[in-house]
Amino acid sequence: MPSYLAFFRGINVGGDNKLPMKELTAILESLGCTRVQTYIQSGNAAFDSKSRSRAKLASEITAAIEAEKGFAPLVVLLEQKQLETIVAANPFPEAEADHKTLHFFFLTAKAKQPDLTALEKLKAADESFLLKEEVLYLHAPSGIGRSKLVATVDRHLGVATTARNWRTVSKMLELCGD
Incomplete structure (x- = not known):
């Protein structure tokens, strides 16, 4: 099952x-x-x-x-x-030490024509992101509270998302294993 x-x-x-x-x-x-x-x-x-x-x-x-x-x-x-595959593909493993800086934006479908150039222009100097399949990985060392990228991610990807930080993603995998 x-x-x-x-x-x-x-x-x-x-x-x-x-x-x-x-x-x-x-x-x-x-x-x-x-x-x-x-x-x-x-x-x-x-x-x-x-x-x-x-x-x-x-x-x-x-x-x-x-x-x-x-x-x-x-x-x-x-x-x-x-989810195990998504976690294994995390392009920012160094961010796992601080769960508040690593975020996974789960897409409701694969982005057909994402405007990654616009996201690149919106990201803060210390932010890094990578879109892979149906997840956008975001490393935001200064947090996401004021991130211009986060505020417009759905619009620029052309698909709805929901985001979780590293702690939540890790905990969810633990729950599956229990």
Whole structure:
């Protein structure tokens, strides 16, 4: 049975789109997911599912949340092996020592015509990024709070994303292994 990781965008942020993790767990279990574990309130879940279609399962999860809570969050769903490959391909291994500086932007689909030149112009002097398949790796030693690149990444990639820092990505892989 495949192990999946779900990364939700825009839940429990600023008091909007409230979805307690206990309720998210119940929704996932109602869809037949097992061994459901969540990590922090920003919407991260690891679970097993008999589903063999990531796209179908992601749509079912979004629809179930909309039916239960009245909003339809973006969800990026990865298989455990995909996330392991993404982590192994990290082009900034030196940044792993400080989890707040390394970020993974998970794309909802492969960027067809990303404007990497625009992102390059927007990045701070100490920022580095690399787009590879369906993930944008960002090393931002000064943080991402004021990053102009981060504020426009979806527009310049032409696809929606949800981002997680190194600590969260590492913890999610641990949850899959538990």
